[in-house]
Amino acid sequence: MKRFYNTLKHIWSIEDLRKKILVTLGFIAVYRFGSYVVLPGIDTDGLQNYTDQAQKGLQGLINIFAGGAFARASIFALGIMPYISASIVIQLLGIAVPYFQKLQKDGESGRNKQNQITRILTIAITFVQAISYLINLKQQSPEAIVSTDMMSQTLFMSVNVLLLTTGTLFVMWLGEKITDRGIGNGISLIIMIGIIARLPKSIIQEVANRMSVEGAGLIVLLLEVVLLLFVILLTVMLVQGVRRIPVQYARQEIGNKPIGGKRDYLPLKVNASGVMPIIFAQALMFLPAAFAGLFENSDWMTAISVAFSDYTGWAYNLTFAAMIIAFTYFYTAVTINPTQIADDLKRGGGFVPGVKPGKDTADFIDEVMSRITFPGSLFLAAVAVFPAVAMLFNVDASFAYFFGGTSLLIMVGVILDTLQQIESHLLMKRYDGLLKSGRLKGRTSVGGVA
Numbered sequence: 001m002k003r004f005y006n007t008l009k010h011i012w013s014i015e016d017l018r019k020k021i022l023v024t025l026g027f028i029a030v031y032r033f034g035s036y037v038v039l040p041g042i043d044t045d046g047l048q049n050y051t052d053q054a055q056k057g058l059q060g061l062i063n064i065f066a067g068g069a070f071a072r073a074s075i076f077a078l079g080i081m082p083y084i085s086a087s088i089v090i091q092l093l094g095i096a097v098p099y100f101q102k103l104q105k106d107g108e109s110g111r112n113k114q115n116q117i118t119r120i121l122t123i124a125i126t127f128v129q130a131i132s133y134l135i136n137l138k139q140q141s142p143e144a145i146v147s148t149d150m151m152s153q154t155l156f157m158s159v160n161v162l163l164l165t166t167g168t169l170f171v172m173w174l175g176e177k178i179t180d181r182g183i184g185n186g187i188s189l190i191i192m193i194g195i196i197a198r199l200p201k202s203i204i205q206e207v208a209n210r211m212s213v214e215g216a217g218l219i220v221l222l223l224e225v226v227l228l229l230f231v232i233l234l235t236v237m238l239v240q241g242v243r244r245i246p247v248q249y250a251r252q253e254i255g256n257k258p259i260g261g262k263r264d265y266l267p268l269k270v271n272a273s274g275v276m277p278i279i280f281a282q283a284l285m286f287l288p289a290a291f292a293g294l295f296e297n298s299d300w301m302t303a304i305s306v307a308f309s310d311y312t313g314w315a316y317n318l319t320f321a322a323m324i325i326a327f328t329y330f331y332t333a334v335t336i337n338p339t340q341i342a343d344d345l346k347r348g349g350g351f352v353p354g355v356k357p358g359k360d361t362a363d364f365i366d367e368v369m370s371r372i373t374f375p376g377s378l379f380l381a382a383v384a385v386f387p388a389v390a391m392l393f394n395v396d397a398s399f400a401y402f403f404g405g406t407s408l409l410i411m412v413g414v415i416l417d418t419l420q421q422i423e424s425h426l427l428m429k430r431y432d433g434l435l436k437s438g439r440l441k442g443r444t445s446v447g448g449v450a
Contacts, residue, residue: 010426017183017425024182027174028193034170035069035076035194039163041156042073046144050137064407067194073137073144075167078129080190083172086121088276090114095334122172123165130164131157183421185414192414195407198398206399224395231386231403235412238379241270243372245365249350264350268369270376272336275409277327277377278384282406285320312388321381328377329370338365383409 012018038044051071063070066079094100103110134157138145145156171190178186210221244265310316342362351357355364386404391397401407 007426011422014425017422020181020183024178024189027178027182027186028189031076031171031174031190031193032067032197034167035067035074035197036072037075039073039075039077039160041146041152041160043144043146044072046141047071047073048141050141050144064195064198064401065191067197069194070133075163076171077133078126078164078168079194080168080171080175080187082126082129082168083118083122083175083187085125086118089121090118091334119172123169126165126168127161130161133164134160183418185417185421188410188414188417192410195411199402202396202399202402206396209394209396220393224390224393227390228403231383231408232412234379235383235404235408236416238271238376238383239409239413239416241372241376241379242267243270243368244268245352245368247345247350248353249348266341266345266352266365268336268365268372270372271328271380272369272373272376273328273331273380274413275406276331277324277380278406278409280327280331281320281323281384284323285316312391317385317388321385324381324384325377328380329373332369332373336369338362338369341365380409 011021050073059070062079062081065081065084066074066077069076069079090100094104100114103114106113145153172187175186175190178184178189180186183189206224207221210217210224244267247264247266249264339362342358342365345351345361346357352361352364355361383404386408387400387402390400390403395403402411
């Protein structure tokens with residue numbers, strides 16, 4: 001306890017770090033306040049049906065990322081998801097389109113150009129999603145719309161599409177400011193805050209449910225806590241898992257001064273794809289039930305709809321896990337380029353001992369990545385299906401979301417990153433780090449989005 005108190009004291013005594021933390025907390029407070037500002041023309045008393053609908057399926061996923069603002073019809077209802085979607089599209093274009101491949105190799109200028117294109121694409125995606133959101137809101141909860149005549153409806157759509165688009169751009173700006181002036185990883189931090197905001201209510205509901213059960217309620221609650229700690233430990237192992245490849249740098253001479261000859265390590269992450277395989281898989285898992293709904297008279301299509309609507313069923317979770325494993329390999333191949341890594345090593349005078357530079361090194365790195373990606377994908381699939389396992393034991397659905405999946409992965413990854421940022425400031429000022437055992441290892445982004 002004394003060490004913890006001293007660490008907090010050291011954190012507060014570093015002026016630069018103190019300012020970064022206060023700036024970050026200020027921007028987060030603005031974001032949370034905005035998530036409760038309802039769109040004009042919305043009657044909050046009539047939103048109950050839409051709130052219930054927004055807890056399920058793909059809308060439920062968006063609502064988690066938006067910190068509940070989606071269900072509240074807030075000006076921040078779309079959250080940061082359009083920006084994440086735009087970033088993913090740009091990453092995928094970097095595989096197939098030569099122009100984007102060139103931008104990836106152009107260093108800082110290329111990254112600035114990519115960021116500019118991502119922002120423009122974010123505006124387009126947000127505009128389309130805003131229209132879809134308002135149309136869906138009118139269909140699900142027409143009683144929540146105050147205006148009824150055609151003129152007012154047109155004004156309602158126009159004003160709120162503009163507000164939703166502006167709201168997403170403002171959230172994106174907040175994330176960038178947290179990255180520039182705060183403790184870093186602004187976009188990821190905003191997503192995490194939205195997820196954590198749901199945690200207190202979920203815990204209260206679960207405690208109330210368990211305490212209402214006669215006899216074993218407290219024992220079951222303690223078992224849930226133990227299981228949750230186990231899943232958190234598993235997630236930390238997944239996030240921090242790294243396979244280090246030894247790299248030797250050739251000894252050279254410039255004039256009469258020898259340089260190089262040092263030994264280093266090339267870190268390859270067990271889970272290089274982050275949380276994106278789960279997001280991709282979840283988005284696609286909603287399609288079978290939606291498609292089957294078009295064939296209501298077909299018995300086998302009805303069976304498919306029932307199977308893929310049961311989030312705790314074997315058919316759903318086995319398919320879900322298989323898709324996560326497949327997407328983990330796909331997204332790892334997208335984000336990790338062994339040929340580029342091998343070329344960078346060669347240009348820097350580095351090589352893997354016992355492996356020829358160039359193609360042989362690229363093949364070696366590719367083989368190592370394939371080997372470590374398999375257990376990483378299994379771990380990721382296991383973490384993703386844990387909420388379904390928890391629900392089988394009658395854990396409240398809102399609390400079960402924190403037993404794995406995107407919620408837990410994002411929280412663990414961003415918390416580790418934030419602690420790493422704080423620890424780096426402490427070590428720079430020659431204070432002890434946050435842990436006696438050594439430096440923290442975190443991630444740099446959520447699913448590749450900084």
